[in-house]
Amino acid sequence: MLSLENTATPAATALDELVPSRYALKVGDIDVLVVSDGVLPLPTKMLGHNVEPSERAEWFEEMYLPQDAFDWALNVMVVRSGDRTILIDAGLGTDPDLQLPRAGQLIRRLGASGIDLTEITDVVITHMHMDHIGGLLVDGVKERLRPDLRIHIAASEVEFWKSPDFTRTNMPQGFPDALRATATRFWSEYGSFVHTFEDEHEVAPGVTVRRTGGHTPGHSVVRLASGGEALTFAGDAVFAVGFEQPNWHNGFEHDPEESARVRIALLRELAGTGEMLVATHLPFPSIGRVSADGDAFRWVPVFWDF
Template sequence: MGQDNTSHSGGPGYDELVPSRYALRVGEIDVMVVSDGIISISAEAMATNADPAVRSAWLHERLQPEVMDWALNEVVVRSGDRTILIDSGLGLEAPSFPKTGRWSSRLEAAGIDLADVTDVVLTHMHFDHVGGLLVDGVQDQLRPDVRIHASAAEAEFWQAPDFSRTAMPGAMTDMIRSAAKRFLAQYGSKLQTFETDAEVAPGVVVTRTGGHTPGHSVVRLASGGDRLTFVGDAVLPHSFEHQEWHNGFEHDPEEAVRVRTRLLRDLAASGEPLLGTHLPFPSICRVAAVGNGYRWVPALWNY
């Protein structure tokens, strides 16, 4: 539509024409999905092992071009006395992506004070998940005792990353390597690593899955009878119908297939909703089994 994404009504505060945050509750846990905008990805990078004709047909059915826009979503969780950021968006690490990098300003607009954050959980250390923490001034706003949770396998991998099984352009690997190196230099002393899983706060558990990166993790929320899983990059827009497609950013494509197939199977069986980093904002959906595959069923917004 080409409209500016800001209202000019003159109302107070950060007044957006298009919402960039969505709040919900999981039992007694408060959850807010925050949009960091969108990133563009080529169809080839989206599914490197797909038959080009099948891939083009999938895009055509969804009225999508060969370079498509993906959402970039992060999550804020409040459980007990803990305020938890799950991932931090792209920040300003890649200014060539002009439609993103709004994470910190949108947190502020949502009333989230970085000084109140007790914990940060990283699903993995790709640049669009740690970039917000690298924006000038963000580290100074965080409390000195903030805890940053990531799997031990993830922290170890980025000490000397191996891109031999990915299919990214060379410039992209340099960008990703640089962001992870900067992140570890700035925040390495605050890392609290785990092997398999860790309870970050009451009802908030981060679990390593591997696949997308060696230490990629998901975050499961549980309170009362309610459940929700933030799947990070384990499930992508095409994953419901084509779990077998390899994404160019996956460091172990075969394991990534096994991880998302298992997640989709379990979520379809339980009926539990999920959130995904790159699913259309606010990305809350359920998984329905259809034949040998799955279908993404968007949740209704609650007002």
């Protein structure tokens, strides 16, 4: 069962897990657990391929980050609302021959958190990139899931992956083929579990998934709201550089200009409401708020609650 106790405390952590990999919080009456699936080492160009290398270098220098490649966090959420236990995205799974050995930790870390896969009633997929669906393809996982599991994906996302267009992306070699193959395998194995929605769908009390588009045509965000509190899981709509440089194009974006519009609108919305934000690739546990700073934004991480 998902404990209300903050499982960031490494009481039962193995010696090779000295860095916390899960963090619990409450959003009103909704229980939330942010789980790290590990990290993805990627070229720094991936965070802004539409700007001069000197501009990127300046940002990375100011952030004390390496200039050639750095580790993207990979965060997943487990949410309990009423009688529903919802997995929001599923991590990378096994390494698709792309030298990503430090990701794909989700299934093991769910077990270490005391979460049995049979508890999961719903899965929300923000989009069908391999680092969001691959955990469901790990050997032995499907057999442990409930036969009445519901997987929620925007209809336009499903349609896109029937014949995906990578012409406007800027990915390292091998990634388009791996993304395409993983999406195809996912649909083959889980198509009968998928329930699509057009623009917005309530998964459970206070848990709503909304299509934004941009990053992929069916990219979606998930908003939790209960007891006057709210949190948005933004998937890949927001990256670390996107607060100060919201118009920088990410290499995985299938429509970079629309992605920037979606990002700016979402950040303005969150800056206006003061609600919490979690995103897939913000530094773990990625929980924070957004403040507006002229035409840019500022990410304000929450103080950890022990």
